[in-house]
Every structure is written in C-alpha cells, then in structure tokens.
Amino acid sequence: xxxxxxNNLKALYIIVNAGFADEVVEIARQAGAGGGTVINARGxxxxxxxxxxxxxxxxxEIILSIVSGDVVEKVMAAIGEKAGLKSPANGICFIMPVEKxxxxx
Numbered sequence: 001x002x003x004x005x006x007n008n009l010k011a012l013y014i015i016v017n018a019g020f021a022d023e024v025v026e027i028a029r030q031a032g033a034g035g036g037t038v039i040n041a042r043g044x045x046x047x048x049x050x051x052x053x054x055x056x057x058x059x060x061e062i063i064l065s066i067v068s069g070d071v072v073e074k075v076m077a078a079i080g081e082k083a084g085l086k087s088p089a090n091g092i093c094f095i096m097p098v099e100k101x102x103x104x105x
C-alpha cells in the first residue's frame with residue numbers, strides 16, 4: 001500500500017561516530033521511533049580533525065529512521081541530549097520530508 005501523507009512521515013538521518021549506532025537506535029526507540037537502518041560510512045576529511053574545538057573522526061555510522069511527524073521532534077531532542085555533538089557519539093541529525101513511500105499494512 002502506498003502512503004501519500006507527506007505531512008505525517010519524516011526521514012530522520014543521524015550521523016554518529018562508529019560504534020554508537022546501536023545506542024542511538026535504542027535512544028530513538030525509547031523516544032517513539034520504530035527503529036532504524038544502520039549504514040557504515042566514512043567521512044572525506046582527515047582521520048582526526050578539530051572543528052571549533054570538536055574532534056571529528058572519519059569512521060561514521062548513519063542511521064536512517066522513518067518517523068511519524070508527531071514524534072520526530074521528541075526523537076531528535078532525545079538524540080541531541082544523549083548522543084549529540086558534546087557526547088562521545090558526536091552525533092548530528094537532520095529531518096527530511098517523506099513525499100511518498102510503500103508501507104506494509
């Protein structure tokens with residue numbers, strides 16, 4: 001079944017240092033997300049780089065989660081609080097709208 005409700009579903013992308021994806025998925029679940037897909041990634045910068053006093057590692061994990069618009073802000077806030085830039089996970093996240101998707105019913 002297709003879902004055309006582009007106002008209700010959001011794609012939440014979370015980028016964290018390698019090794020923190022499982023913890024972040026659990027944080028997201030506790031805040032109302034259903035789970036996520038983890039993708040191993042590598043940044044294009046030097047192995048360790050300091051940006052505004054924050055060390056950036058190039059080995060990353062990207063978590064993609066499709067979240068209801070009703071809870072996306074709560075999920076983002078929980079991730080920012082427990083796994084944000086000032087944590088060892090060094091996480092950042094952003095939201096993109098979902099225009100259309102296939103869902104299992």
